[in-house]
Amino acid sequence: MRILWTLPYLPWPTTSGSKTRQYHLLRTLAQHGHRITLLVQSKIPLSDSAREALEPLVERLIVLPRRALNSPMNLFASPIIDYPMRVIINGLAPCLRHRFEQLLDEPWDVIQIEHSYSFQPFERALQARGLPYMLSEHYLESVMGAACHDRLPLWLRPLNAFDRWRYRRWEQRVLRQPSEVVAVSAHDAELIGQISGRPVNVVVNGVDCDHYQDVCPTPHSQRLLFVGNFEYGANLEAIEWALEEILPQVWMSNPAVRLAIAGHALPASWKLHWNDPRIEWVGYRPDLRELQRRSALFFAPLRHAGGSKVKILEALAAGLPVITTSKGASGLAMNNGEHYLGSDDSGQLALLITQLLNQPWRMGQLSVAGRQFARQRHDWSVAAQQLENVHMRLTQLAPAGAGANGGVLAK
Structure with missing residues (x-):
């Protein structure tokens, strides 16, 4: 299958669980013969080691820079009630939105978006085209924000509570839109299902x-x-x-x-x-x-x-x-x-x-x-099989002729 896969970070080096997950799923699906275009917005430039690790796994590696955390844009947009801060930091990116829209002109079997906080630049184009796609949510940001709440200075805690409220509204908006939603555990799938009011797939985290x-x-x-x-x-x-x-x-x-x-x-x-x-x-x-x-x-x-x-x-x-x-x-x-x-x-x-x-x-x-x-x-082979099952369901939702195989979608 031809897969358009978006990420808000480079999955190499594997310095976090999320990066480890992305790298190994990319590696395993590449071994299965899938043709992947990886569209990344990254806060750090593409290093030689990251290029050497990722390019053999994908058909195309497209890396766009994310604006600096202290950008005036982030400050000016911070009061917007519709967008929590992490969405602002990773969104409102015209170059990323434009490149994504260009890629949508190509035929894809699967469009895979990672993380709700990265979704903002893609939302309008996906709504306009009506294409099936999946969104993978690794954890609920509105819940994880509680982990640091007591560590913050007193004057920042009301702002953190406000941002968590914004994020819950964002999750309710975003998680109802994709054709398929993926969580990393049954526990998270249950929480996401309560917000979205829909069944949620589980693609487990794994280990080599x-x-x-x-x-x-x-x-x-x-x-x-x-x-x-x-x-x-x-x-x-x-x-x-x-x-x-x-x-x-x-x-x-x-x-x-x-x-x-x-x-x-x-x-x-x-x-x-x-x-x-x-x-x-x-x-x-x-x-x-x-x-x-x-x-x-x-x-x-x-x-x-x-x-x-x-x-x-x-x-x-x-x-x-x-x-x-x-x-x-x-x-x-x-x-x-x-x-x-x-x-x-x-x-x-x-x-x-x-x-x-x-x-x-x-x-x-x-x-x-x-x-x-x-x-x-x-094992990552288990997780990859679960992900491929979601991909297969997506191909069955695609309009006739939209796939990468001359109109005959993989079954």
Whole structure:
């Protein structure tokens, strides 16, 4: 199939779960022979490494610059009641709108829009042409905005609440328009279905299980591992909770425990605030396998739900036992006690860590169950098949002659 795929960021390097998802779905669909045109609006220029990673996967790679965050346009448009800030920042882009309209003159089997916050430049053209298309929503922005609310200065909180209200109105407007809507988990599909009043497809987040199958964790290392993108407030709050409340309780009974913290945009101030040699400030690593090998378990004390957690899936595929919360496990159909251990109480989490580090046999059980779960339910091949099923339904909605195969659409 010929696929027009839009993104509000470059999916390389894979510094976040969303970028990891996009890259692996692109890679898998390209391996299946689909001809993809990738239209990207990016806040950073296309680097040589990104070009080398992406161009072999697509028929065309079109990258347009996004205006700077401090652009006067963003400031002047901020009071517009119809558009929340993230829509303003990623929208109101005449060059992107014009290029998209040009591309719509070509025949497509599938038009795939990623994220409601990127939709504004495409809305009018899609409405005017009446073409079938899908929109993939990774999480509800109106819900995720709550993750950072308490971290904001008091004077900014009313503005954040106002923006979340605008975003809920935007979601209600946008999510009712596509021919097909995709979520990354059953939990998110239910929330999106409540807003849109329609059935929502699930295309799970995934993991390259073959990439991690040879990783053997070190149960006796006493090292916990956390990986996350620290541009997201939920990950910032998770680490603060861990270091302020959970790890001090662990250290009271086992002072040898270490915590390695890896991920993009790690705040430099944390090193000074928590100056403890048992905390390892790793930062971003493009390949996590060596870190996983040197760790005993993966610890993700997340207190906000949304999406499904790619870094947790990578830990499961690598055989790392996982200790997390109900929010950390949300979006993944895992069983507490079988695939992971979990609690929402800081004292109970500290106890789970302490007990598990002294039970290598139990760690082995969780390791085997986690690997099996990841491969059976969340390998990228599973996600790609789910996405292709949505694509096939879209081709059946296309008007006669609109497809890329001379009017005979793929069935």
